[in-house]
Amino acid sequence: MTKAPEPSTIDWKNLGFEYMDLPFRYLAHWKDGQWDEGELTEDSTLHISEGATALHYGQADFEGLKAYRTKNNEIQLFRPDQNAQRMQNSCKRLLMPTMPADRFIDAAMQVVKANEDFVPPYGTGGTLYLRPLMIGVGGTIGVHAAPEYIFTIFAMPVGAYYKGGVKPTNFTTSYYDRAAPHGTGQSKVGGNYGSSLLPGDEAHKAGYSDVVYLDPATHTKIEEAGSANFFGITKDDKFVTPKSDSILPSVTKRSLLFLAKNRLGLETEEGDVFIDDLDRFKEAGAMGTAAVIAPIGGIEYKDDLHVFYSETEVGPITQKLYNELTGIQFGDIEAPEGWIYKVK
Ligand code: PLP
Ligand code: COI
Numbered sequence: 001m002t003k004a005p006e007p008s009t010i011d012w013k014n015l016g017f018e019y020m021d022l023p024f025r026y027l028a029h030w031k032d033g034q035w036d037e038g039e040l041t042e043d044s045t046l047h048i049s050e051g052a053t054a055l056h057y058g059q060a061d062f063e064g065l066k067a068y069r070t071k072n073n074e075i076q077l078f079r080p081d082q083n084a085q086r087m088q089n090s091c092k093r094l095l096m097p098t099m100p101a102d103r104f105i106d107a108a109m110q111v112v113k114a115n116e117d118f119v120p121p122y123g124t125g126g127t128l129y130l131r132p133l134m135i136g137v138g139g140t141i142g143v144h145a146a147p148e149y150i151f152t153i154f155a156m157p158v159g160a161y162y163k164g165g166v167k168p169t170n171f172t173t174s175y176y177d178r179a180a181p182h183g184t185g186q187s188k189v190g191g192n193y194g195s196s197l198l199p200g201d202e203a204h205k206a207g208y209s210d211v212v213y214l215d216p217a218t219h220t221k222i223e224e225a226g227s228a229n230f231f232g233i234t235k236d237d238k239f240v241t242p243k244s245d246s247i248l249p250s251v252t253k254r255s256l257l258f259l260a261k262n263r264l265g266l267e268t269e270e271g272d273v274f275i276d277d278l279d280r281f282k283e284a285g286a287m288g289t290a291a292v293i294a295p296i297g298g299i300e301y302k303d304d305l306h307v308f309y310s311e312t313e314v315g316p317i318t319q320k321l322y323n324e325l326t327g328i329q330f331g332d333i334e335a336p337e338g339w340i341y342k343v344k
Pocket of ligand 1: 064226228253
């Protein structure tokens with residue numbers, strides 16, 4: 001694997017969302033009922049048994065969070081406790097051991113600190129994306145939980161996830177589902193993403209940024225995008241986002257529900273978003289750690305493109321939400337209590 005380039009040679013303003021093999025990652029092993037001490041390592045290759053459950057039976061879950069460089073050149077994490085908690089929930093769903101939240105956060109801090117030179121400069125829009133991952137390993141062939149586990153956190157500098165960044169792009173719907181009712185949609189597990197690859201590829205080939213999945217039971221309601229939750233702004237300024245047991249409980253969504261209400265003074269609602277009732281929205285977007293807030297120009301459904309605010313301009317409320325969220329993340333705007341963790 002090619003190692004990351006010298007930080008001084010990186011074009012920070014034009015980073016996409018690509019893997020980069022940074023100098024350090026954190027690695028811990030679980031065996032005989034407990035985690036070892038864990039450590040930073042320079043080896044970016046995992047050495048695992050061919051009988052690992054992660055390879056056969058999908059015993060694999062992950063997280064995504066970011067480190068931000070502030071104007072004062074400090075580095076901070078945004079709500080890592082929420083990712084730690086969600087990963088514990090995903091692990092329980094897949095019958096995997098959990099990583100205590102304090103250890104998860106400490107490991108994330110260690111990885112940021114060790115790769116500090118790769119945290120993009122303030123003002124470039126770039127961030128250091130952290131990818132915590134847990135997999136079942138050890139030799140197994142029956143369909144049951146693995147005897148051993150690996151927990152790792154690796155990192156890389158990233159820019160926009162959807163190519164438009166904060167410019168609108170179009171999304172489409174799909175015949176396929178990413179998750180089932182009572183399945184694993186609520187958990188951040190590898191299998192959900194495996195099943196989204198084919199519909200995602202079809203969407204990209206047709207010129208769309210991503211699929212907006214419909215509810216798997218009736219295909220009448222918007223659930224979420226392949227890599228982000230959905231929101232719409234109604235004509236009377238309400239921030240609306242789908243409520244469903246088969247979507248990922250997004251940290252960004254939870255944060256925006258709070259900010260929309262308490263900072264922008266908007267009414268908020270988690271409820272049904274019917275695909276044939278998109279006229280109620282004047283703006284729409286996708287929200288997530290990687291996506292940040294990606295304005296949705298339009299959604300294609302049954303050969304019809306429903307345009308919200310504009311296919312080329314970001315709507316004013318979406319822009320305000322973006323400014324508030326990223327202002328907090330980069331340390332320019334005061335954060336609600338407990339949202340920011342300084343990396344020391
Ligand atoms: N939905 C899916 C399917 C995702 O992969 C993500 C990304 O993590 C999100 C939503 C957004 O979640 P968060 O805001 O916690 O990153
Ligand atoms: C994230 O936003 O952190 C994600 O995990 C989305 C995607 C890259 C899978």
